[in-house]
Amino acid sequence: MARVFIIGAGATRIGEHWDKSLRELATEALLAAVRDAGVDKRDLEAVYVGNMSSGALQGQEHLGSLIATWAGLAGVAAFKVEAACASGGAALHQAFLAVASGCYDCVAVVGVEKMTDALPHDVTASLVTAEDQEYVAFTGATFVGLNALVYRAYMAKYGVKQERVAEFAVHCHRMAVANPYAQFRREVSIEEVMSSPLIADPIRLLECAPVGDGAAALVLCSEDYLRRNPRDELVEIVGSAAATDVFSVHERRDMTTLAASRRAAEAALRQARVEPRDVDVLEVHDAFTILGVITLEDLGYAGRGEGWR
Amino acid sequence: MARVFIIGAGATRIGEHWDKSLRELATEALLAAVRDAGVDKRDLEAVYVGNMSSGALQGQEHLGSLIATWAGLAGVAAFKVEAACASGGAALHQAFLAVASGCYDCVAVVGVEKMTDALPHDVTASLVTAEDQEYVAFTGATFVGLNALVYRAYMAKYGVKQERVAEFAVHCHRMAVANPYAQFRREVSIEEVMSSPLIADPIRLLECAPVGDGAAALVLCSEDYLRRNPRDELVEIVGSAAATDVFSVHERRDMTTLAASRRAAEAALRQARVEPRDVDVLEVHDAFTILGVITLEDLGYAGRGEGWR
Numbered sequence: 269m270a271r272v273f274i275i276g277a278g279a280t281r282i283g284e285h286w287d288k289s290l291r292e293l294a295t296e297a298l299l300a301a302v303r304d305a306g307v308d309k310r311d312l313e314a315v316y317v318g319n320m321s322s323g324a325l326q327g328q329e330h331l332g333s334l335i336a337t338w339a340g341l342a343g344v345a346a347f348k349v350e351a352a353c354a355s356g357g358a359a360l361h362q363a364f365l366a367v368a369s370g371c372y373d374c375v376a377v378v379g380v381e382k383m384t385d386a387l388p389h390d391v392t393a394s395l396v397t398a399e400d401q402e403y404v405a406f407t408g409a410t411f412v413g414l415n416a417l418v419y420r421a422y423m424a425k426y427g428v429k430q431e432r433v434a435e436f437a438v439h440c441h442r443m444a445v446a447n448p449y450a451q452f453r454r455e456v457s458i459e460e461v462m463s464s465p466l467i468a469d470p471i472r473l474l475e476c477a478p479v480g481d482g483a484a485a486l487v488l489c490s491e492d493y494l495r496r497n498p499r500d501e502l503v504e505i506v507g508s509a510a511a512t513d514v515f516s517v518h519e520r521r522d523m524t525t526l527a528a529s530r531r532a533a534e535a536a537l538r539q540a541r542v543e544p545r546d547v548d549v550l551e552v553h554d555a556f557t558i559l560g561v562i563t564l565e566d567l568g569y570a571g572r573g574e575g576w577r
Numbered sequence: 578m579a580r581v582f583i584i585g586a587g588a589t590r591i592g593e594h595w596d597k598s599l600r601e602l603a604t605e606a607l608l609a610a611v612r613d614a615g616v617d618k619r620d621l622e623a624v625y626v627g628n629m630s631s632g633a634l635q636g637q638e639h640l641g642s643l644i645a646t647w648a649g650l651a652g653v654a655a656f657k658v659e660a661a662c663a664s665g666g667a668a669l670h671q672a673f674l675a676v677a678s679g680c681y682d683c684v685a686v687v688g689v690e691k692m693t694d695a696l697p698h699d700v701t702a703s704l705v706t707a708e709d710q711e712y713v714a715f716t717g718a719t720f721v722g723l724n725a726l727v728y729r730a731y732m733a734k735y736g737v738k739q740e741r742v743a744e745f746a747v748h749c750h751r752m753a754v755a756n757p758y759a760q761f762r763r764e765v766s767i768e769e770v771m772s773s774p775l776i777a778d779p780i781r782l783l784e785c786a787p788v789g790d791g792a793a794a795l796v797l798c799s800e801d802y803l804r805r806n807p808r809d810e811l812v813e814i815v816g817s818a819a820a821t822d823v824f825s826v827h828e829r830r831d832m833t834t835l836a837a838s839r840r841a842a843e844a845a846l847r848q849a850r851v852e853p854r855d856v857d858v859l860e861v862h863d864a865f866t867i868l869g870v871i872t873l874e875d876l877g878y879a880g881r882g883e884g885w886r
Contacts, residue, residue: 269679289711314819320639323632327714329706330629330661330824337824343840345819348665349639350657352639358656362671369677370578371817397638402598405636508653508680510623515639515646 272367273494276305276487282451285481290319290326290381290382294335296397297483305487305495311488313343313372316360318359318379320352335378335543351400353553356484357380359400363488364508379482391479412476412556414517416468419558422524423470426573430470433576434461436557437474437545451480460515476559507518507540509533524573526559530566544568581676582803585614585796591760593826594790599628599635599691605646606792607687614796617807621796622681626666627688629661633703634695646689654681661707661861664688664702667791668821673817674796682802689792700788711826721785721865723826725777728867731833732779735882742885743770745866746783762791784866809853816849818842835868839875853877 278300280293288296291436294317300307309566318473328334331344344350351358363377366486396405400413404449425429438458444450456474488505489497507510511531514520529552537544552567554560570577587609587828589602597605603626626640637643641655660667663689672686692700708723732739749794755757765783766768770842771784798816821839823829828834829836838861846853861876863869870884879886 307696323638323706326704326710327706328710329632329659330708332660332667333821334709334824336821337828342821344821345670345841346660347819348659349671349673350638350659351641351655358641362656362658362674365674365678365680367673368680369674369679376715397632397636399639401635401637409609410776441809487601492700504825507822510651510656512642512645512655514651515643519646532654 269368271368271491272364272487272508273491274300274486274487275494275499276303276309277323277485278304279449279484280482281303282480282482284384285382286385287396288481290328290331291334291443293481293483294380294485295338296330297380297485298335298339298376301376301378301487305489305498307374309339309341309485310409311374311420311493311497312341312376313324314347314363314366314375314379315339315341315349316359316363316375317346318340318356318377319381320355320398321381321383321394322351322392323389324397325383331380335380351510352561353555356511358479360486360508361508364505365543366445367488368489370490372490374486374487374489376401376485378483378485382481383479384481388479392509400422404516404518405537406454410468412468412471412548415556415558416471418517418562419470419556422573424563425524428573429577430491431458433471433561433577434458434475435555436554437461438553440560449482451478452484471556471558477555506542507536507538509539513533524561524562526566528561529563533567534569551564578677578678580800581673581814582798582800583795583801583814583873584616584798584803584808585610585612586794587611588758588793589684589791590758591791593693593788594691595632596692597790599631599637599640600643600647601689602691602790602792603640603794603857604648604803606689607615607644607648607685607796610685610687610794610796614798615684615808616796616798618648618650619687620683620802620806621650621653622647623656623672623675623684624650625668625672625684625686626655626657627659627665627686628657628690629659629664629699629707630690630692630703631704634692636701638865640689640752644689660819662864663819667699668819669795670819672795673814675840676797676799679799681799684800685794687792687794691790693790697788713825713827719777721777721780724729724865724867725780727826727832727871728779728865731867731882734833737882737885741769742866743767743784744779744885745863745869748768749863749869758793760787760791780865780867786864811866814853816847818844818847818848820844833871834881835875836872838872842876 330463336346348361366372513528552563564575617747645655658668676679770783786843861872
């Protein structure tokens with residue numbers, strides 16, 4: 269397997285971009301990553317786009333070719349990769365494989381969503397297409413509702429108070445203050461979280477990831493490419509893995525653990541030959557506080573029922 | 578780059594499957610490919626799903642995990658790859674890269690669409706999401722309309738009569754007669770094609786690919802996997818490439834040539850070290866007769882304006 273390096277990163281601010289379309293956000297992040305990489309964009313041989321909602325919210329599919337064209341890259345190989353909330357990560361995994369295969373020397377990956385110019389009901393409906401339309405979504409179930417069930421099951425199983433789980437939001441907001449790309453750059457207190465409106469009992473508004481617009485991009489390259497375009501600082505992808513769980517929340521044997529997170533993290537750590545404690549920066553999917561807490565347990569950073577610590 | 582082999586293939590009949598859902602069609606093809614490969618399905622490490630329309634027509638995204646679960650494969654890495662009408666081919670390309678990278682030893686790829694249980698207007702609207710929603714589709718343009726423009730431009734440029742282009746449908750129907758998976762297994766005459774209803778002047782009904790339901794799947798594996806699971810007959814993927822053109826039909830410098838087909842075919846032939854004339858079986862995208870004719874020219878099987886011969 270060929271080694272894979274990250275040589276550029278770019279992002280837009282996340283927020284309500286009334287003045288920018290999906291393609292503009294993606295192109296802005298993509299070209300920022302190319303500038304950051306300090307390469308000629310014509311060196312890119314492939315573009316991977318991670319996106320879930322453009323079909324439902326913009327009536328636009330075929331984003332690979334669309335964004336390649338708008339970035340002035342028509343001609344490259346281009347693909348959209350979709351895996352619900354993991355679409356960006358899944359696209360990065362494909363870009364990694366493309367370079368690791370030796371087939372491509374320099375590729376870009378961009379994750380983009382444009383959600384604020386749709387009505388709330390349409391956003392909720394587009395998100396729940398990640399659950400089972402025939403057996404779950406048609407009942408009117410929403411993701412916040414399903415995660416409320418998970419939340420209750422977790423509190424009941426481990427005798428944990430909601431305030432402890434909700435602390436995850438306080439922590440995440442603190443991390444966002446210094447991040448110029450973050451949507452909300454202010455700290456919140458646990459009192460603010462717990463007194464924010466109830467969305468789906470017990471989930472409070474400030475325990476939910478906000479709806480937003482934005483894009484982030486990376487440029488990846490091979491060792492061969494680096495030899496031709498040398499640089500001092502190197503970031504290598506030393507492990508990348510993906511996994512699934514059973515499809516629906518109700519099908520899981522235990523709602524309070526995410527088998528896919530555990531499995532994928534184990535595989536990536538094995539590839540990288542590192543232990544969880546060797547990791548300095550960790551980013552987990554926390555659409556709702558409870559998911560962040562459970563993921564910390566699945567990734568080996570806390571015992572079962574102790575992720576909130 | 579590791580060598581990649583095809584060890585199994587499966588498909589459903591293409592047609593109107595009122596009694597089968599999208600997931601059932603995909604699972605049927607996927608498990609048929611696994612049976613054909615003669616392997617234990619638990620050997621599969623990843624599933625790639627090629628699909629364009631499930632979001633619009635079934636309100637269902639996240640097909641990678643959905644189909645992995647329904648095929649009894651929950652746990653594997655799973656992804657949906659979308660590239661409009663090229664979604665199946667794009668998914669196959671990713672599956673190829675996954676094995677070529679050395680990351681995966683045995684993967685499945687399945688292409689699936691379920692279109693007949695939607696109203697014609699909804700099918701047309703879902704297809705045109707592959708064109709530019711903001712600049713083209715919102716005008717009411719459809720793909721058959723856009724290809725009618727291409728058709729007229731081709732006939733005008735090369736002084737070719739429609740009967741010559743429409744012959745492509747006669748040829749394709751002849752090829753379908755012996756194919757048990759084909760949607761329409763009967764020959765048609767050029768008179769039937771030319772007297773079929775006009776859909777978008779000059780395109781006639783029998784010059785259009787029909788709307789249908791169905792799925793097709795392959796199992797790919799590495800040389801390592803073959804060593805552990807030897808077999809006599811081998812099919813190797815000796816070249817695989819993808820490319821884009823500018824996004825919209827009206828942006829092309831010349832509407833009568835498909836730059837992406839030419840570019841991708843050249844790259845794949847170069848990888849495989851073969852010439853167009855070495856190829857025994859050719860399958861081209863022929864949503865409309867004109868596209869088949871133009872593709873034959875772009876792939877080097879005919880001179881410009883002579884693909885209809």
